[in-house]
Amino acid sequence: xxxxxxxxxxxxxxxxxxxxxxxxxxxxxxxxxxxxxxxxxxxxxxxxxxxxxxxxxxxxxxxxxxxxxxxxxxxxxxxxxxxxxxxxxxxxxxxxxxxxxxxxxxxxxxxxxxxxxxxxxxxxxxxxxxxxxxxxxxxxxxxxxxxxxxxxxxxxxxxxxxxxxxxxxxxxxxxxxxxxxxxxxxxxxxxxxxxxxxxxxxxxxxxxxxxxxxxxxxxxxxxxxxxxxxxxxxxxxxxxxxxxxxxxxxxxxxxxxxxxxxxxxxxxxxxxxxxxxxxxxxxxxxxxxxxxxxxxxxxxxxxxxxxxxxxxxxxxxxxxxxxxxxxxxxxxxxxxxxxxxxxxxxxxxxxxxxxxxxxxxxxxxxxxxxxxxxxxxxxxxxxxxxxxxxxxxxxxxxxxxxxxxxxxxxxxxxxxxxxxxxxxxxxxxxxxxxxxxxxxxxxxxxxx
Amino acid sequence: xxxxxxxxxxxxxxxxxxxxxxxxxxxxxxxxxxxxxxxxxxxxxxxxxxxxxxxxxxxxxxxxxxxxxxxxxxxxxxxxxxxxxxxxxxxxxxxxxxxxxxxxxxxxxxxxxxxxxxxxxxxxxxxxxxxxxxxxxxxxxxxxxxxxxxxxxxxxxxxxxxxxxxxxxxxxxxxxxxxxxxxxxxxxxxxxxxxxxxxxxxxxxxxxxxxxxxxxxxxxxx
Numbered sequence: 001x002x003x004x005x006x007x008x009x010x011x012x013x014x015x016x017x018x019x020x021x022x023x024x025x026x027x028x029x030x031x032x033x034x035x036x037x038x039x040x041x042x043x044x045x046x047x048x049x050x051x052x053x054x055x056x057x058x059x060x061x062x063x064x065x066x067x068x069x070x071x072x073x074x075x076x077x078x079x080x081x082x083x084x085x086x087x088x089x090x091x092x093x094x095x096x097x098x099x100x101x102x103x104x105x106x107x108x109x110x111x112x113x114x115x116x117x118x119x120x121x122x123x124x125x126x127x128x129x130x131x132x133x134x135x136x137x138x139x140x141x142x143x144x145x146x147x148x149x150x151x152x153x154x155x156x157x158x159x160x161x162x163x164x165x166x167x168x169x170x171x172x173x174x175x176x177x178x179x180x181x182x183x184x185x186x187x188x189x190x191x192x193x194x195x196x197x198x199x200x201x202x203x204x205x206x207x208x209x210x211x212x213x214x215x216x217x218x219x220x221x222x223x224x225x226x227x228x229x230x231x232x233x234x235x236x237x238x239x240x241x242x243x244x245x246x247x248x249x250x251x252x253x254x255x256x257x258x259x260x261x262x263x264x265x266x267x268x269x270x271x272x273x274x275x276x277x278x279x280x281x282x283x284x285x286x287x288x289x290x291x292x293x294x295x296x297x298x299x300x301x302x303x304x305x306x307x308x309x310x311x312x313x314x315x316x317x318x319x320x321x322x323x324x325x326x327x328x329x330x331x332x333x334x335x336x337x338x339x340x341x342x343x344x345x346x347x348x349x350x351x352x353x354x355x356x357x358x359x360x361x362x363x364x365x366x367x368x369x370x371x372x373x374x375x376x377x378x379x380x381x382x383x384x385x386x387x388x389x390x391x392x393x394x395x396x397x398x399x400x401x402x403x404x405x406x407x408x409x410x411x412x413x414x415x416x417x418x419x420x421x422x423x424x425x426x427x428x429x430x431x432x433x434x435x436x437x438x439x440x441x442x443x444x445x446x447x448x
Numbered sequence: 449x450x451x452x453x454x455x456x457x458x459x460x461x462x463x464x465x466x467x468x469x470x471x472x473x474x475x476x477x478x479x480x481x482x483x484x485x486x487x488x489x490x491x492x493x494x495x496x497x498x499x500x501x502x503x504x505x506x507x508x509x510x511x512x513x514x515x516x517x518x519x520x521x522x523x524x525x526x527x528x529x530x531x532x533x534x535x536x537x538x539x540x541x542x543x544x545x546x547x548x549x550x551x552x553x554x555x556x557x558x559x560x561x562x563x564x565x566x567x568x569x570x571x572x573x574x575x576x577x578x579x580x581x582x583x584x585x586x587x588x589x590x591x592x593x594x595x596x597x598x599x600x601x602x603x604x605x606x607x608x609x610x611x612x613x614x615x616x617x618x619x620x621x622x623x624x625x626x627x628x629x630x631x632x633x634x635x636x637x638x639x640x641x642x643x644x645x646x647x648x649x650x651x652x653x654x655x656x657x658x659x660x661x662x663x664x665x666x667x668x669x670x
Contacts, residue, residue, distance in 0.1 A: 014524040016638040073638035074521025076528075077461035159454050159465075159518070176450070180487040188456055189463040189520035 004043035005063070007071055010096030012089050018071030019064040019093050023056020026281045027126050028102035029273075030090065031055060031063045034110035034134075036185035038070035039063050044177060051266040055105070058274050062097045064090075066110060068194060069186050077193035083201055086113045087120060094124065103277065107131035111239075112203045119209040127280050128210065128243075129273060131217040135235045136202040147199050151192045158188035207242030213283070214246035215276045217269055247272070285382065293354040293378040293414060294388070294396035295334065297325065297361055298343030300371040300405035317370065318342060325361050332357035337387050343372070345396075347388060351378050351414045352421040355445055358408045366406070375400020377411040391436060398433035399442060408445040415443045423447070451490040452510075454518055457543030459536050465518030466511040466540050470503030474573065475546040478502060478510045479537070481555030481581075485517035486510050502552065509544045511537075513557060524638035534564040541571060554578035 005020040018039050031052070033042070042063070043049045055061050065072040067081060067089050075081060090113065094102060103126045106114030111133035118125040138144045157163035159182060186194075218236025240248040249272045252265060299305065299321070306314040318341075325344050329336045334348040334357055348354035358374035365372050377399055379392030395411060403409040415425050425443035433440055456463040467486055478499065480489070489510070490496045502508050512519040514528060514536050522528055537560070541549060550573045553561040558580030565572040586595040594602060 011638075014638055016524075016636055018636070068521075071636060073524055073636040074515075076522040076526040077520055079523040079526045155458070155463075158463075159456065179454075180451070183454055183465070183487055183518045184485065187463050187465070187518060187520040189458070189461050193461060 004040060007039055008096070010064075010093045012067075012085075012092040015067060015073045015089070017064060017067065017073070017089050017093050017096075019062055019097060021060065021062055021097050022052075023059060023061045025057070025059035025277065026284075027059050027277055028094075028097075028099040029055060029059035029061050029105055029277075030094065030099070030102045031061050031105045032066060032090070032110045032113065034106060034108035036069065036182050037065050038181060038185040039065050040071055041181050041184055042070075044181070047266060051270065054266070054270040055273065058270075058277050059103065060099075062093060062099060062102065064093045065185075066113070068190055070184070074187070074190055075193075077189040080194050080197040083112060083116060083198070086110075087117045090117050091121065091124070100124065101126045103127040103129060103273075103280070105129040105131075105273070106133075109134050109198070111135065112198070112201050115203045115206055115210065115239075118212050118214075119206045122210075122212055125212045127276050128212055128214040128246075129217070129276065130214065130236070130239055131269065132219070133216065133235050133239050135204055135207075135239060138199055139202065144199070147195070151195050151199075154188055154192045154195065158191060159183040204238065204242060207239060208244070210243045213276055213280055214243045215249060215272055216240040216243070216246050217249045217251050217272070220250040220252045247276075288383045289380050289390070290383060291378065292347040292349060292381050292388075292392070293351040293376055294381065294393050295329075295346045295348065295354050295358055295374060295376050296340065296343060296397045296400035297358065297372050297374045298340060298400065300373055302342040305370070317368070321365060321370070324364055328357055328360045328364065332360070343400075345388075345393070347381065351376065351410075352418045352423060355408060355410065355414070355418065355423060359445070362406055362408070371405030373400060373403035373405055374408045375403055375410070376408070376414050378413045378417055395433060395436055395440070398436060399440075402428075402431060402442065403444070410443050410445060412441045412443065451487055454486060455543065457540045459514075459532075459539040462514060462520045462536070464511060464514060464520070464536050464540050464543075466509055466544060468544055469499065469508040469510065470506065472504075472506030474506035475541075475544075475549035476502055476506050476508050477537070477541065477546070477549045477551045478508055479513060479551065479553045479557050479561060481553060481557035483516065484512050486512050487518055506550075507546075509540065509546060509549065511540050513537075513560070521636070530560055530563060533560045534567060537561070537564050538568065538571070547571065548573050550574040550576065552576040552578075554580070556581045556584075558582070559584070 005022040007018050007020050009016040009018055011017070020039050042052065052061065052063065066086055067073060068075050090104070094100075101124050104114045104117055106129065108131070111130045112135060114128055114130060115133075115135070118128045138147045153163065159179060161179065164178065164182075216236050216239050218240070236248065240246050249268065251268050309317065322339055322344065326336050329344070329346045332348065332353045333350075334346045334354065337345040337347060339345075346354075346357070348357065354376050358376065362372045362374065375396055375398070377392055377396040379390070379395060381388045381390045381392045399409050399411055409428065410425070423445060424447040426446045428442045428444050430439040430441050452467040452469050454465050454467055456465055458464070465486055489499065499508065499510065513533060514520060515522050537551075541547075548571050551561050551565065553576070555578070558577045559582065561575065561577070562580075562582070565575055581593075583590050583593055585599070586593045
């Protein structure tokens with residue numbers, strides 16, 4: 001048996017909701033398995049345990065049982081909570097697990113909860129995974145009769161081999177594990193009562209309100225030819241069509257727990273979840289990319305000057321320069337990023353103010369006999385945790401290195417964006433910038 | 449050994465899980481207190497051996513009571529009255545086609561079994577009460593039982609408890625602890641805590657004292 005993570009409880013009022021936290025990754029993922037689940041015993045299936053561990057390699061997984069199932073508090077068969085309470089329960093679990101935002105992974109009959117959660121709390125939903133979703137439990141008179149018959153069968157046969165014989169012929173070899181796992185996950189009175197209550201649920205109208213990255217896993221066409229399979233999986237296609245921008249993965253499976261039938265069936269789902277997480281991370285990073293003007297300054301002949309002044313005086317000069325430069329950057333509404341040893345890196349949202357800032361820094365230091373040069377470029381930069389990054393930053397540094405003492409050099413982008421500012425530029429021709437593709441036309445600021 | 453098949457008896461909407469093991473001249477109902485899951489009870493080699501031993505005496509009917517193990521649970525806000533639990537016992541015996549049985553029970557389930565025995569003496573061949581509770585609240589006769597204040601104190605940690613088996617932190621039941629503390633999911637903390645809130649008044653079980661059939665109440669072994 002796989003070592004399982006510690007089970008904890010989140011409380012929604014009087015009701016305890018069991019959850020486990022494991023794995024690590026750039027995002028959180030709430031794993032709410034439908035039909036059926038028991039967070040402790042899920043680890044006893046080698047396939048399911050392997051699937052869970054796979055998810056834990058991609059994300060910090062919050063593995064939870066819904067109200068009425070597994071290790072979470074149950075309800076009396078006459079006291080089924082409405083769907084919105086299950087959405088609240090997810091909020092309570094995420095709060096307890098310290099998760100602001102997560103990918104919500106649901107399957108089969110927990111999918112309505114996932115859909116409703118994503119539509120109600122988009123700010124807490126990083127993405128949505130719906131495996132073999134059930135959305136409208138019945139929408140025709142015939143479906144209603146089928147549903148009633150299924151529930152009668154639950155009352156008659158749940159937890160006995162007869163119940164699984166027809167639906168779960170693929171997992172018959174797992175019977176020793178599977179039937180006790182089902183019995184521990186949910187008892188037949190509660191299952192039938194919940195199914196009766198949720199039979200009327202239809203979340204199709206909500207699909208168009210979902211604006212988060214979504215992955216829908218539905219059965220492959222050949223499996224859909226099987227009437228038992230198609231009945232339970234037709235919704236995937238409706239869901240995928242209903243959620244704009246969602247991806248449909250066709251994967252052979254029976255019921256939502258494809259991974260019970262062997263690892264091969266779980267692997268494509270894991271890979272698709274990995275793709276979803278990667279795209280979410282990419283998107284998150286794009287939010288941190290901004291257009292900015294970067295300014296690099298440095299002291300000309302700093303090595304010679306340092307040797308001339310001696311270490312102590314050089315240190316004082318540099319400290320004095322940093323203080324003055326920081327104040328000037330602030331005055332021009334720039335953002336001081338960090339020192340470069342004998343200069344600075346700052347970013348600005350306006351290129352003309354960046355040029356005037358560079359000129360001020362140069363002017364302020366001239367009486368002290370210190371020659372400063374400056375380079376600027378306007379481009380996309382990434383705001384990282386410590387400073388800024390991206391090719392735009394490198395270009396700014398290379399431009400600055402070409403300037404002479406007391407000069408401000410800029411890329412053509414800066415020149416083009418400052419038209420009308422009164423600044424005058426002198427063309428200094430095309431240059432290759434070390435480590436940066438293409439040739440770049442550079443300009444020296446001559447007046448302003 | 450492979451655990452016996454689980455069957456469900458229905459009391460209205462509520463399914464009650466039971467197993468039938470062995471055969472013999474006597475029926476014996478086994479209703480373990482604190483905690484139980486009739487599937488997983490067989491995973492403890494000690495408990496499985498004990499159950500097999502009991503099955504050597506007759507036809508053994510192992511059951512989980514409402515709210516526990518494989519039987520239907522109740523909402524934390526919907527704890528059933530005690531007589532519903534005695535009805536459940538009757539329903540399981542009916543489903544297992546047992547007219548009359550020796551009833552083996554332990555710990556807190558002793559209260560409901562005694563109530564059953566007093567109400568339906570014709571269906572009780574005998575009682576075995578292991579470490580029985582007769583009351584849930586201290587009385588003059590049972591001053592060692594927790595009083596209201598102590599229950600309040602006990603309830604709180606059970607609500608805060610973050611571990612899988614909340615029960616073993618409430619107190620130390622000497623006879624069932626070793627067998628039950630490791631069983632996952634025999635009970636959830638909300639229902640456990642709620643059940644304490646609605647425990648029956650002490651006077652109801654006092655009347656059970658003079659049950660008119662043989663009974664044994666073995667001392668828990670150390």
